[in-house]
Amino acid sequence: MAPQERVRRLSADERARARTQELPDLIAEDLVLLLCGINPGLGSAAVGHHFANPGNRLWPALHRAGFTPRAFSGPEEHELLALGIGITSLVGRPTARASELSSAELQAGGRDLRARVRRLRPAWLAVLGIGAYRVAFDAPDAIIGPQDTLIGSTRVWVLPNPSGLNAHYPPRALAAEFTRLREAMALPAQPAD
Known part of the structure; x- marks a missing residue:
């Protein structure tokens, strides 16, 4: 999806339906990396693709860090599996903001x-969001x-949450954190398309 494209705002009916949609995991056994978002956004649930909002910075961060040969978009998520990368969510319930989730849900x-993770056995799990990780894994520090x-x-x-709402990590800093992970995994950078 081109960076200049705008996301169509969901109608009230579409938002209500999206809150009840399940977004299936993009998974396989023995992945090199399983990315774990906090939970699906309403837009992602509505279209059935992870990180579907073009304002989400996951796709450019993966590319800039060398995980992917180009910046994919939500509808191209399936191409990650060929690279040994999958996507799941900590909580399956779609919301407009992750802050709508309770501590019990996390x-x-x-x-x-x-x-x-025990069933799928990925080499690495990357949780996208420090606050959610602290609660979900009882790791406050x-x-x-x-x-x-x-x-x-x-x-x-x-890793930092790639949402455009995360002002603590501008795109360059976000990509640097993703690069740190790729280097720790000893993965070579993907050649650009």
Whole structure:
């Protein structure tokens, strides 16, 4: 999706329907990396693709960090699987903002995520959002970067939330954090298309 494209605002009916939509995980066994968002946004739930809002900075961060050969968009998410990358969510319930989630939902999501990771066995899990990670994993002192915890044999890393609402990490800083993860994984950068 071109950067200048605008997202059509959802109608009240579309927002209501999106709140009840399930957004399936983009997963496979033995991934190199499983990206874990906090929960689907209403726009993503409405169109059925993860990180579908062009204002979300996940796709450019993945590209700038060398994980992908170009900046994908939500509808191209399936192309990640060929690169050994999957996407899941900590909490499945779509909301307009992650702040609508309760601590109990995040904690239950953390338990469910750990079970999925044990079943799927990705080499690395990257949770996209430090605040949600702290609650879901009962790790109030966690910081961005590698975590001491393992889930089975899966290493855990926390990245900043790529939402455009996260003013603490402008695009360049966000890409730098994603690059730190790729380098820690010892993955070569994808050649640009």
